[in-house]
Amino acid sequence: MTSTLPAVSEATARHEQLMETYSAHNYHPLPVVVVRAEGAWATDVDGRSYLDCLAGYSALNFGHRHPALVAAAHRQLDRLTLTSRAFGNDRIGPFCADLARLLGKDMVLPMNTGAEAVESGLKVARKWGYEVRGVPEGRARIVVMAGGFHGRTTTIVGFSTDPQARGGFGPFTPGFDVVPYGPDDPEAQALAAAMTPDTVAVLLEPVQGEAGVIVPPPGYLAAVRRICDRAGALLIADEVQSGLGRTGNLLATRAAGVEADVYLLGKALGGGIVPLSAVVADEPVLGVLRPGQHGSTFGGNPLACAVGSAVVELLSDSGPDGVLARARELGAVLSGRLAELVGHGVVAVRSAGPWAGIDVDPRRGSGHEVCAALARRGVLAKDTHGATLRMSPPLVATPAEIEFAVDALAEVLAARG
Ligand SMILES: Cc1ncc(COP(=O)(O)O)c(C=O)c1O
Secondary structure (H helix, E strand, C coil): CHHHCCCCCHHHHHHHHHHHHHCCCCCCCCCCCEEEEEECEEEECCCCEEEECCCHHHCCCCCECCHHHHHHHHHHHCCCCCCCCCCCCCCHHHHHHHHHHHHCCCEEEEECCHHHHHHHHHHHHHHHHHHHHCCCCCCCEEEEECCCCCCCCHHHHHCCCCHHHHCCCCCCCCCEEEECCHHHCCCCHHHHHHCCCCEEEEEECCCECCCCCECCCCCHHHHHHHHHHHHCCEEEEECCCCCCCCCCCCCHHHHCCCCCCEEEECHHHHCCCCCCEEEEECHHHHCCCCCCCCCCCCCCCHHHHHHHHHHHHHHHCCCCCCHHHHHHHHHHHHHHHHHCCECCCEEEEEECCCCEEEEECHHHCCHHHHHHHHHHCCEECEEECCCEEEECCCCCCCHHHHHHHHHHHHHHHHHCC
16 A cells, blocks of 8 residues: 555554554555644644545535534534433424424434444335334334345345345344346336335435545436335435535435435534434324333534534525535536546546535545555545545635546546556
8 A cells, every 4th residue: 555655654654553552454555644634634643744635425415614614513522512401401302393493304313323223224225114114013024125235234244235244243143035126127126126115215425435436327216216105115325425425416316306315424424523423204104113222422412403403504594505405516616627637547437516426537546545646646535436536625625626636636647647
């Protein structure tokens, strides 16, 4: 990995050594040790600046240390940080109301990580299946999509089609059926065939992020919706990565003209400051949870809820100066500029707003090597699956910064041609 970068500094090497010795080896990071960041830019331990085009896998949609979010967190830190759900606090109610209104749904279940939101959504769907749909106890099935990514818990990796994610972690939770996703099943025929009388839900990402920003063909999500309606199954949209502005829309599902029964949110909901995730649905669905049946010590803590309410406020600005409008502007620049690279070291580009999966010609290097070279030019991005790169710059970046990132990629690819 480090062979493609110049020798790392003594300070970087010291941090890498600590990580190597004391931190579990479940990541393979680039040799960049960030010490502070502001907006779209991060600074490393040696004082070098990088345009952050990963943005915490979209957890930093509003950039690093967004002033309104940091102010909300500071105000709350000085007052109250944690109560547990054994008592009320004066932040959880307003936050749930803010988020429910933003999405036009009845209720919110606040959790912490994205994987917890997914787990919670699956539990709610099963319980709804038994109590509302009348599926015989223990028989509920949920259909999921090949290539999808929903987190790292045992249940979730159990239905993953990525051998690296699931290998060595079984035995797994039963009750899941995997079908091909959008581009491989444009009319959702495989999904229709997989539905059974016991199917209570279909779980999907409206754009598959970790798979390399795979955008389903037009009409696919609507076909999934129709199939769910016919079968009386819930459509659960995992918008942990695609939601809250990443595609230039509040929700990628709605942007495709489709309404899900359950939305799963995370990442950017915590403003890049605190872990905060949520299951959002109407009362007949989320109302199946009763006291003692589900919970989390930190879920709905006042610090996270204060930040979450400030995030909702940012997203509520649907005007020309709002974050969604900026995201659409950046998306047009990013996809337009990346299209120019096809045939010049890039094989294909898929994008949804300022979110792109870039298939690099493998002869120019692996995704990791290209990312290492990009870092040397001051741009942070992340590879996924071999020679595919992801770019998801903060929505507060400027068009000129997007140009800078694409120029850097063009230079890297040209140098490796
Ligand atoms: C679509 C989707 N769902 C769920 C998750 C899991 O989120 P977390 O890492 O916060 O558990 C991710 C993380 O990348 C994701 O992209």
